Amino acid sequence: MPDTRDLVDAARSHTVGIVGGGIAGLIVAWECAKVGMTVTLWEAADVGGMTRLDTVGDTTVDVAAGALTRNAAVDGVLDAFGMTGELVPAATTARWLLQKTPLALPESPALGVPANPFASEVTSIIGWGGVWRAYLDRLKPVLTIGNAENLGELVRERMGAKVRDRLVAPHTRAELRLDPDGVVIDVALPELNGALTRAGSLSGGVGLLEQPAPPLGLSGGVGRIAAALRARIGELGGTVYDHARVTSARQTGDEWTLQIATADAEPGEPAQREATQGDAAHSEATVQHLVIASDERGARELLAAHVVALPAETATEQTVVTLAVGGVPAQSIRGAGLYAAEGDAAVARVDHVTAQWPNMPRGSGQEIFRVTIPGHTMADDRAIEASISAIAAAYAADARVLDARVERFLRAQDRAASGHADRVATIRASIAKLPQLDVVGAWVAGDGVAEVVADAIQTAETIRRRALFAG
Ligand SMILES: Cc1cc2nc3c(=O)[nH]c(=O)nc-3n(C[C@H](O)[C@H](O)[C@H](O)COP(=O)(O)OP(=O)(O)OC[C@H]3O[C@@H](n4cnc5c(N)ncnc54)[C@H](O)[C@@H]3O)c2cc1C
Numbered sequence: 001m002p003d004t005r006d007l008v009d010a011a012r013s014h015t016v017g018i019v020g021g022g023i024a025g026l027i028v029a030w031e032c033a034k035v036g037m038t039v040t041l042w043e044a045a046d047v048g049g050m051t052r053l054d055t056v057g058d059t060t061v062d063v064a065a066g067a068l069t070r071n072a073a074v075d076g077v078l079d080a081f082g083m084t085g086e087l088v089p090a091a092t093t094a095r096w097l098l099q100k101t102p103l104a105l106p107e108s109p110a111l112g113v114p115a116n117p118f119a120s121e122v123t124s125i126i127g128w129g130g131v132w133r134a135y136l137d138r139l140k141p142v143l144t145i146g147n148a149e150n151l152g153e154l155v156r157e158r159m160g161a162k163v164r165d166r167l168v169a170p171h172t173r174a175e176l177r178l179d180p181d182g183v184v185i186d187v188a189l190p191e192l193n194g195a196l197t198r199a200g201s202l203s204g205g206v207g208l209l210e211q212p213a214p215p216l217g218l219s220g221g222v223g224r225i226a227a228a229l230r231a232r233i234g235e236l237g238g239t240v241y242d243h244a245r246v247t248s249a250r251q252t253g254d255e256w257t258l259q260i261a262t263a264d265a266e267p268g269e270p271a272q273r274e275a276t277q278g279d280a281a282h283s284e285a286t287v288q289h290l291v292i293a294s295d296e297r298g299a300r301e302l303l304a305a306h307v308v309a310l311p312a313e314t315a316t317e318q319t320v321v322t323l324a325v326g327g328v329p330a331q332s333i334r335g336a337g338l339y340a341a342e343g344d345a346a347v348a349r350v351d352h353v354t355a356q357w358p359n360m361p362r363g364s365g366q367e368i369f370r371v372t373i374p375g376h377t378m379a380d381d382r383a384i385e386a387s388i389s390a391i392a393a394a395y396a397a398d399a400r401v402l403d404a405r406v407e408r409f410l411r412a413q414d415r416a417a418s419g420h421a422d423r424v425a426t427i428r429a430s431i432a433k434l435p436q437l438d439v440v441g442a443w444v445a446g447d448g449v450a451e452v453v454a455d456a457i458q459t460a461e462t463i464r465r466r467a468l469f470a471g
Pocket residue numbers: 019020021022023024025042043044045046048049050051063064065066067068069244245246247293294295297298299318320372409411412440441442443446447448449450452
């Protein structure tokens with residue numbers, strides 16, 4: 001057994017460089033700094049990534065992720081920062097169809113598949129023709145169900161194309177960024193196959209599923225976790241830089257040499273101040289262990305020189321507009337928000353943030369909305385215009401923008417995507433060949449804070465073991 005003092009010395013002398021300051025990078029930095037390793041993190045934009053707070057109008061709000069799925073890893077992090085008691089359930093989970101005349105989507109525990117084809121929300125969206133076709137599901141032989149793999153095919157076969165296209169596709173596209181045919185049932189809805197075999201029909205099976213508990217937000221925003229992590233890393237002696245992009249990583253002997261481009265900021269701007277304080281104005285840094293915690297594209301750029309063939313990129317570009325809006329009612333007249341009815345709509349979804357999380361402190365007369373626009377090509381002013389038009393059409397004609405922020409994210413593929421597991425296994429196998437390098441983040445862990453945090457903690461544990469016990 002090594003002496004504790006030897007371990008402390010070994011930890012201190014071990015340098016870890018982390019590229020990317022989203023939740024994945026922050027977790028790895030924290031876990032490594034905890035045992036005394038010398039940790040430096042570079043973030044190309046603002047620390048927090050998709051788990052970051054910003055102020056819009058009078059309100060401090062999450063710019064992207066606003067709901068937390070709990071698992072042991074997330075619970076551990078919340079506990080470490082005394083935040084467990086600050087989880088708040090969403091006030092509403094209802095969703096509407098974003099179209100000329102918005103319609104309420106039926107409540108469903110299974111991505112929009114209705115348990116009752118005769119529910120009024122179902123008839124108003126798919127009409128009586130669609131309803132009778134959906135009802136055939138109850139009459140079809142049980143044996144045609146089998147152990148279905150692909151959600152779209154199952155729904156079309158059992159309940160008809162209208163249920164698939166008008167009720168299920170809006171959910172899968174908005175929540176998973178997938179067409180129903182690309183959704184693996186056992187990952188997205190692990191209970192469904194068993195339930196439908198028991199019930200003998202798809203709608204009957206959906207009826208056996210429990211309505212999931214409402215999503216949980218964090219009082220003050222999920223972004224508080226990233227802010228707390230950053231502060232704790234600093235307390236533990238680690239260094240975190242904003243606006244510092246790692247442009248290349250070269251392995252020389254036992255070390256990685258990184259080239260870093262700091263932001264093109266005027267002296268005195270926060271990014272520049274931060275960079276100079278921490279000495280990140282240097283364009284080169286050397287670390288023993290490299291952790292790439294960036295989004296998929298950033299990771300590919302750094303890995304290109306080291307890994308020959310990775311499967312093609314699967315991330316989705318999203319432009320996300322957060323708006324403080326005046327002239328709309330504070331009540332949740334469209335539940336938590338609306339999902340686009342069509343796959344090629346200019347606006348993919350509208351989230352009424354202050355209706356979903358009503359205890360958020362906010363300026364009076366201001367409602368907060370988050371609007372997701374597919375792609376990165378729309379200019380900021382056009383994106384704001386498209387967002388307020390969608391809000392005005394769905395809520396109130398005289399809705400007006402009081403303030404807005406536009407962010408562009410590269411959203412990772414969901415774990416429920418067909419082929420995801422094989423793809424990630426191939427990526428991980430290629431990267432495992434590179435010594436002293438690990439990759440974390442949503443593009444390998446699957447999209448979602450819970451997935452990313454669990455994977456980052458596990459990876460950090462491996463790094464610590466290797467560094468301290470050389471095994
Ligand atoms: C609009 C939206 C809503 C979401 N809602 C939810 C939700 O409610 N619940 C949930 O669980 N999940 C949600 N997610 C998903 C979740 O936020 C992400 O899966 C997770 O936060 C990803 O964390 P990450 O650290 O892997 O990536 P990121 O947060 O993207 O962090 C990666 C960072 O790496 C930086 N980077 C890239 N290249 C370089 C480089 N060369 N040098 C330095 N830095 C670099 C980037 O600037 C970025 O900040 C949402 C995502 C979006 C976009």
